[in-house]
Amino acid sequence: MNATAAVAAAVVPAAGRGERLGPGAPKALRELGGVPLLVHAVRALARSRAVGLVVVAAPADGVAEVVGLLDSHGLDGKDIRVVAGGATRQESVRLGLAAIPAEVEIVLVHDAARPLVPVEVVDAVAAAVRAGAEAVVPAVPLADTVKRVEPNRGGPEPVLDTPDRSTLRAVQTPQGFRRETLAEVHEKALTEEAAGGLPPVTDDAGLVERFGGRVVVVPGHEEAFKVTRPLDLVLAEAVLARRRASDGY
Ligand SMILES: Nc1ccn([C@@H]2O[C@H](COP(=O)(O)OP(=O)(O)OP(=O)(O)O)[C@@H](O)[C@H]2O)c(=O)n1
Numbered sequence: 001m002n003a004t005a006a007v008a009a010a011v012v013p014a015a016g017r018g019e020r021l022g023p024g025a026p027k028a029l030r031e032l033g034g035v036p037l038l039v040h041a042v043r044a045l046a047r048s049r050a051v052g053l054v055v056v057a058a059p060a061d062g063v064a065e066v067v068g069l070l071d072s073h074g075l076d077g078k079d080i081r082v083v084a085g086g087a088t089r090q091e092s093v094r095l096g097l098a099a100i101p102a103e104v105e106i107v108l109v110h111d112a113a114r115p116l117v118p119v120e121v122v123d124a125v126a127a128a129v130r131a132g133a134e135a136v137v138p139a140v141p142l143a144d145t146v147k148r149v150e151p152n153r154g155g156p157e158p159v160l161d162t163p164d165r166s167t168l169r170a171v172q173t174p175q176g177f178r179r180e181t182l183a184e185v186h187e188k189a190l191t192e193e194a195a196g197g198l199p200p201v202t203d204d205a206g207l208v209e210r211f212g213g214r215v216v217v218v219p220g221h222e223e224a225f226k227v228t229r230p231l232d233l234v235l236a237e238a239v240l241a242r243r244r245a246s247d248g249y
């Protein structure tokens with residue numbers, strides 16, 4: 001892939017510890033079917049013709065290891081760059097974004113922790129940005145009823161209300177942005193943080209919303225789920241085994 005001719009570049013935040021997955025290596029380096037989650041995620045992006053460059057934000061003390069890992073899994077022929085990530089997901093995205101050449105106009109942000117995102121989702125997000133949206137998120141409807149509660153860790157939590165489920169979506173990645181929009185909201189967030197303002201958000205589209213931008217949703221996919229807890233890894237192994245058996249994935 002050639003960065004200058006790229007339709008889109010992707011940032012892959014991969015610097016998290018994976019506390020909820022339990023003890024072990026940083027989550028992005030844990031294996032799924034014998035291959036690190038990060039490698040699956042980068043391959044998923046590289047499969048899309050819409051993506052010309054991938055920038056991985058690696059654990060700060062693991063940059064050389066991640067470079068070696070990507071090379072050893074046959075990804076050295078792609079335009080893939082590795083930078084040191086930060087203390088929060090938001091900071092890792094900002095650092096990855098800074099490594100993208102100025103001429104790239106569309107940026108996707110994809111969690112290393114979503115290794116099985118189908119290429120159709122990547123393509124759909126990139127296409128929606130190309131068609132004029134400033135921020136795009138893939139999402140799926142919720143299976144469970146959701147209650148808003150008064151948090152009371154470990155004890156009974158009073159229910160405040162039950163949002164209308166038909167208006168709710170569970171949001172995935174990759175999220176897609178006009179590059180200037182994403183850069184601008186990250187800059188504003190940094191300024192706010194330095195002034196002791198609002199805490200980091202949990203996704204990049206949330207920053208666009210915070211600063212008054214417009215975010216639109218396109219269909220996500222149930223297999224784009226995030227590997228967060230141990231059970232997610234069991235499910236991911238099953239999905240991968242099925243793909244390998246059916247189409248040599
Ligand atoms: N300082 C951080 C924290 C998170 N991430 C990345 O953001 C993505 C989504 O975060 P999450 O699933 O919460 O990962 P962790 O922070 O590793 O998980 P946990 O909260 O369980 O520790 C992951 O690909 C993770 O590597 C990152 O790049 N830098």
Ligand SMILES: C[C@](O)(CO)[C@H](O)COP(=O)(O)O
Nearest residue numbers: 089111171172173202203226
């Ligand atoms: C970006 C994200 O994957 C969208 O669902 C999610 O918000 C990441 O949250 P996490 O708590 O950092 O896993």
